[in-house]
Structure formats: C-alpha cells, structure tokens
Amino acid sequence: MAAVVAATVGVGATAAGAAPVPRDQRAAASTASSVDAVDVVDAAVDFEPEPIVWGRCADADLTEMGARCAFVKVPLDYGKPRGKTIQLAVSRVRHTAKKSAYQGVVLLNPGGPGASGLGLSTFGAIFEEKVSAAYDWIGFDPRGVGSSRPALSCDGDYFSYDRPPYVPGSRAVEKAWLARARGYAEDCAEAGGELLDHVTTADSARDLEVIRKALGRKKINFIGLSWGSYLGQVYSTMYPHRMRRAVLNGVVNPEKVWYRSNLDQDLAFDRNLGVFFGWVAAHHGTYRLGKTAKAVRKRYYQQVKALDRKAAGGQIGGDEWTDIFLSAGYGTSSWSDLARLFSGWVNNGHWKPLKARFDSTYSQDDGSDNDYANYLATVCTDAPWPRDWAIWRRDNTVMHSRAPFMTWSNAWYNAPCRYWEGRAGTRVDVTGRLSSSMLLINETRDAATPYPGALEVRSRFPKSVLIEVTGGLAHSVDLLNDNDCVDGVVDRYLLTGKLPKRVKGRTSDKQCAALDLPD
Incomplete structure (x- = not known):
C-alpha cells in the first residue's frame, strides 16, 4: 500500500503549532481571535435523504476505474432542514470481497478545506488487495466544492502575475x-450569497451524516x-457512535482554529525551508547556488x-517566486525540481520554467479559485x-522578523477573513466520546499540520494511537x-481494527523512520 496521500493546499490552508509563538503574539491572538469552544454533540440530523x-x-478517468457517481441532496441550513437544499457530488467504487469479508463504506477527504475529493473513490487501489476489496470507497466534493452544486468561485484572476510585494514595506503596499x-471578500459575498453562512466544518460533518x-x-x-483530519475530529465529536474506524493523517490542532494556527505555521515552514537550503548547498556541484545553507538562503532572498x-518576463515577481517555493515546506518530493528552477533562473536567466510551475498551481481561468474560495468560506x-x-499588523510584523519566508504571504492569503460576509x-x-479506535499519523516536522497538534488530538481521544x-x-x-x-x-x-499498543504520557505510540532525502 502506498502511504496515505498528501493534501497540497494553499498557504495557510491547514495548520497547527510547531514552534512556540512569542508571548506578545499569544496574547494578541488570544484576545483578538480565540473563542470559547462550543459543545456541538448533535441529535440525529433531522433530514432524511433519498437513497x-x-x-x-x-x-x-473515474469511469475507467470502475466508479459510479451521483448527487446527494442536503439542507443548505441545518437549522431549517426542510428548507432549501444543495447537492453534493459523490462517487463509489464497490467492494469485491465476499459478503463475509465486507467491511462497509469508507469516506475520504483530501483536505484543504476546499479540495475536491470526488476522485478519491479510486483510492482503495493503493492499499493491500484484501483491504481494497473489503470496502466500498466513497469520494465526495464538500459543499461548494468541485462538482457539488452550487460550486463557489469568486474571481479566477485573483492570483494574477506580479502582484504587490508580499512584505509591506510601505503603507501604500499595505x-x-x-x-x-x-x-475578493466582496466578490465572494456576491457569488456565494446565503451559502457563505453554512460552510463551516460542522456543516460538512452534518453532510457526512446525511x-x-x-x-x-x-x-x-x-x-x-x-x-480532513479536522473534519474527522468534528464528526467523531458530533456523532461518536457513527464512526467505526478513522485514519487521520496530518493532524490539525483543534485548539488553534484558525488565526493562531497560521501564525504557528509560519515558523514551521521557515524551518523546513532552511532544511531545503541545506540540501541545495550539499548539492552545490549540481545547482551552483552556494556551498552553505546560509549562502543559498541569501541568494534566495536576493531573488525576492x-x-x-x-x-x-513582466510576470514572475517576488510573490510568484515565493508561491513557487512554498511546496518545499510541504515535503521533499519537489526539492529536485525546485532546485533546478532556482539554478536555471540564477545561473542562466531561465524564467519561463518558473512561469510554467506557477501556472500549474495557480491557474487564472474562470472558476479556478474554487478551492481558495471554499478554503476561505x-x-x-x-x-x-x-x-x-492593527492586530494583524503587529502579529505578522513580529513573526516576519523570525520567519520571513511566508509570514506575509500567509497573512494576505487569509486577509479576506477580515472582511468576510459569512457568519x-x-x-x-473536539472531545473523545468516540467509542471506537482511531489511528493518527504525523511527521515530526510537518509544517502545515505541525506535530504538537497530533499530540493534542491523541490526548483528547483516549482510544487513539499515534504513529510518528x-x-x-x-x-x-x-x-x-x-x-x-x-x-x-x-x-x-483497516483490515482487522488492530492498532499498536497505546503507551503512557503525551507522546507517540509507534515510531516509523522518515524516508531518505532525495539524491
């Protein structure tokens, strides 16, 4: 079986707390944005969908993989279950095992929020054959996403070329x-209307129940x-007797949803970029960008x-350069390609490959902002x-002094939340009322969902086991x-329900070695 898929998301899309935040930031964040958690354990959703x-x-491609598709009607507003409905796109690849070996349905979510999961019904193919055969694999697009109706899009041209510099060196830039x-927030208010009041993670958890x-x-x-790990936590809190087995991979810290989590994320991404710089320096003979991490870092920021x-080319400015290299913080699989782009630009002036890389992630076609719009929603x-x-300015100015790589790009990515029309x-x-077991997986230096978040979730679910x-x-x-x-x-x-033994203390229960860095 291949390891569980990584969700590639935009800056700030999911996060937790990898490193300590300065005391003044913690105070600002807690007074400005933290709210008391609310217990949302629900009675059964008062809505009966059609089969x-x-x-x-x-x-x-889905058809070729044997999937079948449909729409499921759900209430727009669960406070008015007999009111207006919307449609969720779902897909299924059926089990092939005998009835005695059938294990039920498994629903999958790739993260974001805002990422399409309709194609994940084919996900079973990556598992051991007995596992793949034992389940019906269900992919779905959350409300507002992808093929679901309506699909939210606000301004496909928002990630256009050569935007104002991320770091606000003047009030004019700010x-x-x-x-x-x-x-952008106003465009979304016009495009989304009443949908914007009903796109919380709790709404998506109710959708899972429908x-x-x-x-x-x-x-x-x-x-x-x-x-998706947070969606699983919320569903398990709201419907603890409806979850059989859950695998949460890249675990969101439920204490830091979401302003504080993005500040913490800045530190973690900066740390991982430093590891990338060291790797590039170790391959100086190939990339010719500097013999030390410090030298490569200096050259990187010179380009910004x-x-x-x-x-x-009149298109790839400092912002686009930063966006291109964001994937270096998500893992090592992109490092060779990014180092070649870096070297090609610095040593040969090749900018078109940079543009191609940017375009592959930040399309500017109509509707291409569907994932971003739903992330914000x-x-x-x-x-x-x-x-x-003033709170944003202070927090991000302090953080930028410690973690300059993506602090301000992350702030601007989330800045529409300051003006958002949705309630x-x-x-x-999030509480551990779940009666069944839960498997948590997190890498120690995951920047998007830092490891302390997995420890926090493990502490809340007494029957969970954490692989580090x-x-x-x-x-x-x-x-x-x-x-x-x-x-x-x-x-x-997934096949037997058995997990490694849970150990005492705030720690992982089983450790797996990380894969080697790319050669």
Whole structure:
C-alpha cells in the first residue's frame, strides 16, 4: 500500500503549532481571535435523504476505474432542514470481497478545506488487495466544492502575475493588499450569497451524516488528510457512535482554529525551508547556488527583492517566486525540481520554467479559485477572526522578523477573513466520546499540520494511537513515497481494527523512520 496521500493546499490552508509563538503574539491572538469552544454533540440530523441512485460518472478517468457517481441532496441550513437544499457530488467504487469479508463504506477527504475529493473513490487501489476489496470507497466534493452544486468561485484572476510585494514595506503596499482582500471578500459575498453562512466544518460533518444515511449504513469508516483530519475530529465529536474506524493523517490542532494556527505555521515552514537550503548547498556541484545553507538562503532572498523590483518576463515577481517555493515546506518530493528552477533562473536567466510551475498551481481561468474560495468560506467562519488590522499588523510584523519566508504571504492569503460576509461560528470543542479506535499519523516536522497538534488530538481521544514519522517533514505522508512501516499499520487497522499498543504520557505510540532525502 502506498502511504496515505498528501493534501497540497494553499498557504495557510491547514495548520497547527510547531514552534512556540512569542508571548506578545499569544496574547494578541488570544484576545483578538480565540473563542470559547462550543459543545456541538448533535441529535440525529433531522433530514432524511433519498437513497443514492448511482449512474455514470462525467469524469472518464473515474469511469475507467470502475466508479459510479451521483448527487446527494442536503439542507443548505441545518437549522431549517426542510428548507432549501444543495447537492453534493459523490462517487463509489464497490467492494469485491465476499459478503463475509465486507467491511462497509469508507469516506475520504483530501483536505484543504476546499479540495475536491470526488476522485478519491479510486483510492482503495493503493492499499493491500484484501483491504481494497473489503470496502466500498466513497469520494465526495464538500459543499461548494468541485462538482457539488452550487460550486463557489469568486474571481479566477485573483492570483494574477506580479502582484504587490508580499512584505509591506510601505503603507501604500499595505493599503493595496487590504483593498485586494476586501475586493475578493466582496466578490465572494456576491457569488456565494446565503451559502457563505453554512460552510463551516460542522456543516460538512452534518453532510457526512446525511451521506451515511443515504448510503444506508449504520456507521462509516473515514480517512481524512490535513483539514480532513479536522473534519474527522468534528464528526467523531458530533456523532461518536457513527464512526467505526478513522485514519487521520496530518493532524490539525483543534485548539488553534484558525488565526493562531497560521501564525504557528509560519515558523514551521521557515524551518523546513532552511532544511531545503541545506540540501541545495550539499548539492552545490549540481545547482551552483552556494556551498552553505546560509549562502543559498541569501541568494534566495536576493531573488525576492530583485523580482519585486522587476518581474521576470513582466510576470514572475517576488510573490510568484515565493508561491513557487512554498511546496518545499510541504515535503521533499519537489526539492529536485525546485532546485533546478532556482539554478536555471540564477545561473542562466531561465524564467519561463518558473512561469510554467506557477501556472500549474495557480491557474487564472474562470472558476479556478474554487478551492481558495471554499478554503476561505470554511476557515473564515469556523471561528471569528480579528477585525482590527492593527492586530494583524503587529502579529505578522513580529513573526516576519523570525520567519520571513511566508509570514506575509500567509497573512494576505487569509486577509479576506477580515472582511468576510459569512457568519462566523464558534470553535467546536473536539472531545473523545468516540467509542471506537482511531489511528493518527504525523511527521515530526510537518509544517502545515505541525506535530504538537497530533499530540493534542491523541490526548483528547483516549482510544487513539499515534504513529510518528520521526524526523520527517512531509505533510500527510507523501503518497508517492511508500513508507512500509506506516503502510503496514494502516493496512492492518483497516483490515482487522488492530492498532499498536497505546503507551503512557503525551507522546507517540509507534515510531516509523522518515524516508531518505532525495539524491
């Protein structure tokens, strides 16, 4: 089985706390944005969906993999279960095992929030054959996402070329970014309307419960990556007797949803970029970018400043350069490609490969911001954000002095939350009422969902077991790089329900070695 897939998300999409935040930041964040958690253990959703009628998938790749597709109607507003409905796109690849070996349905979410999960019904193919055969694999697009109806999109051109510099060296730059953030929030208010009041993680958890009903199952199994791990926590809190087995990979810290988590994320990404610089320096003979991590770092930030002054090809400025290298913080699989781009630009002036890399992640076509719009729709309303810009300025100025790589890009990525029209809820009090076991997986130096978050969730779910990939810096354990140690535990758990023994203390229960750095 391949290791559970990594969710590649935009800056600040999911996070927790890898390193300590300065005392003044903790105070600012707690007074400005932290809210008391609310206990949202629900009675059964007062909505009875129609049984799913499976048909042909519009996606030819899904059809080729044997998937069938459908829509599930759910209430727009669960406070008005007999009011307006919306449609969630779902897909299924059926089990092939005999009835005696059938284990039920497993729903999958790739994270984001805002990432499409419809194609994950084919995910079973990466597991051991007995595991793959034993389950019905259910992919779905959360409300507002992908093929679900309506699908939220606000401004496909928002990630255009050569934007104002991320680091606000003047009030004029700061005002320009604030105007952009306000404009995007206003565009989303116009495009999303009443949907924006109903895109919290708790809403998505209720959607899972409706999908369970529509599938006709008493319980579900669940695999959640990145933000999907938080969705799994919230569902397990709200419906503790409906979860059978859960694998949460790249574990979100439920204490830090979401303003504080993004500040912590800045430190963790900066640390991982430093490891990347050291790796590039160790291969100086190939890339010719510096013989020490310090030298490579210096050269990297020289490019940011130079491209802020004059964009390469009139398109790739300092912002785009920063966005391109963000993936270095998510794991090692992109390091060779990024180092070649870095070297090609510095040593040969090749900028078109930089543009191609940027375009592959930040498309500017109509509707291409669907993932970003839905990311904001959820994180902006899961809990309140500060409205006072002075708090943002102070927190991010202090953080930038310690972690310059993505502090301000992360701040601007989330800045529309300051103006968001959707009604903010209250952070869910994630609790371990779950009667069944739960498997948690986290790499020690995961920057997007830092390791302390996994320890926090382990402490809240007494029947959970945590696998730590020691020294690893990948997010959600990279699908393309098999880790046999992790794979074996996941396969066994899904097949038999058995987990490694839970140990005492605030620690991991089993340790797996990280994969080697790329050669």
